[in-house]
Amino acid sequence: MMSPVRALVFLFLMVAVACSDVALMAADASPDEALRALVARQKELLASAEKKQSQVELEDLRHPLQQLCFDYEDFLRRNPDLAAGYVSYALLLDHPVIDERRRATGLLLKANQLDPELPLVKNQLGNHVAEMGKPLEALNYFLAAIRLAPKESLYHYQLGTLLAEARDDFLKSGEWTATKVDEALQRAFLQASLNSPNDWRYAYRYGLSFYDVEKPDWETALAFWTKFEADLKPGIEQQTCRVHRAKVLVEMNEMEEAKEVLSTITEPALTRQKKTVEEALAQKTRAK
Numbered sequence: 709m710m711s712p713v714r715a716l717v718f719l720f721l722m723v724a725v726a727c728s729d730v731a732l733m734a735a736d737a738s739p740d741e742a743l744r745a746l747v748a749r750q751k752e753l754l755a756s757a758e759k760k761q762s763q764v765e766l767e768d769l770r771h772p773l774q775q776l777c778f779d780y781e782d783f784l785r786r787n788p789d790l791a792a793g794y795v796s797y798a799l800l801l802d803h804p805v806i807d808e809r810r811r812a813t814g815l816l817l818k819a820n821q822l823d824p825e826l827p828l829v830k831n832q833l834g835n836h837v838a839e840m841g842k843p844l845e846a847l848n849y850f851l852a853a854i855r856l857a858p859k860e861s862l863y864h865y866q867l868g869t870l871l872a873e874a875r876d877d878f879l880k881s882g883e884w885t886a887t888k889v890d891e892a893l894q895r896a897f898l899q900a901s902l903n904s905p906n907d908w909r910y911a912y913r914y915g916l917s918f919y920d921v922e923k924p925d926w927e928t929a930l931a932f933w934t935k936f937e938a939d940l941k942p943g944i945e946q947q948t949c950r951v952h953r954a955k956v957l958v959e960m961n962e963m964e965e966a967k968e969v970l971s972t973i974t975e976p977a978l979t980r981q982k983k984t985v986e987e988a989l990a991q992k993t994r995a996k
Contacts, residue, residue: 739783739787739790739793742783742787743783743790743796746776746779746780746783746793746796747796749776750776750796750799750800753769753772753773753776754800754803754805756769757773757803757805766805769805773800773805773806776800777797777801777806780793780796780797780800781797783797789822790822791819791822791823791826791829794815794816794818794819794822795815795816795819795828795829797815798811798812798815798816798819798832799812799832801815802832809836809839813833813836816829816836817833820833825856826856827852827853827854827857827863828853830849830850830852830853830856831849831850831853831862831863831866833849834846834847834848834849834850834853834866834870835866837849843870843873843874843878844877844878844881844883846870847867847870850863850866851867854867859903860903861899861900861901861903861904861907862900864896864897864899864903865896865897865900865913867892867893867896868893868894868897868900868913868917871889871892871893871896872893872917872920875889875893875920886922887922887923890920890923893917893920893921894914894917894918894920894921897910897914897917898914898917900913900914901913901914908939908940911936911939912936914932915929915932915933915936915952918932918956924959926959926960927960929956930956930957930960933950933952933953933956934949936949937949937950937953943975944975947972947975947978948978950969950970950972950973951973951978951981951982951985953969954966954969954970954973954982954985954989955985955988957969958988958989958992961992963992967989970982970985970986970989
């Protein structure tokens with residue numbers, strides 16, 4: 709099963725290939741139509757793969773996926789200078805059901821060579837390079853994607869994720885200070901949320917970024933979770949924000965207010981998270 713992060717990335721990239729100008733770069737109608745047909749088959753097969761529950765069920769798709777790979781190879785032999793073809797094929801190989809990352813990386817590099825102005829290629833190359841354990845090199849790809857498409861939330865999100873997950877690598881490089889990393893990662897998550905104000909996932913990740921940094925601005929964090937709660941539905945969504953509000957209040961040594969907030973959290977699904985904050989509150993209270 710694909711992780712939520714990879715699912716988000718993959719969905720965006722598939723939509724980008726199918727709908728953006730990348731899929732319209734063919735020199736004439738024939739290659740364009742052929743590529744559109746390949747992409748349509750790809751989306752259909754991968755949608756079917758997502759519904760399968762076991763490896764045995766996936767066997768039914770082995771032959772059609774293999775045939776699709778053969779057809780992509782043939783298409784690229786006939787259209788060796790069409791960057792969109794390499795991108796689409798790379799996304800197919802990149803999917804967990806096939807998971808041929810090395811071949812996919814080669815195709816993306818070729819696409820990048822043919823057309824260095826494709827932000828989704830930069831972004832995906834950043835993912836690949838990061839997974840190879842080269843976060844500083846990956847950074848350059850993500851920054852290039854952002855320069856080419858500054859309004860695309862996903863690229864800012866990817867940058868923030870890289871800085872958060874590889875924080876120690878950036879610090880060890882000697883090129884980054886803790887303050888610089890922390891400011892950059894929070895700025896990236898904030899920009900992702902500002903670019904997509906109706907997508908709660910980006911806003912939520914920005915809220916979580918206060919726990920990633922060395923010296924959190926808890927006042928700003930509290931203001932964020934308070935406002936974010938007001939934008940969500942009553943019930944588990946709002947109460948999840950209250951867990952975070954209480955956690956931040958404990959960090960700010962506002963113990964009584966934290967207790968009041970915790971008393972309003974009644975959702976069974978949040979019992980464990982609530983208990984964790986209660987224990988932190990009790991420990992801080994005893995330490996006083």
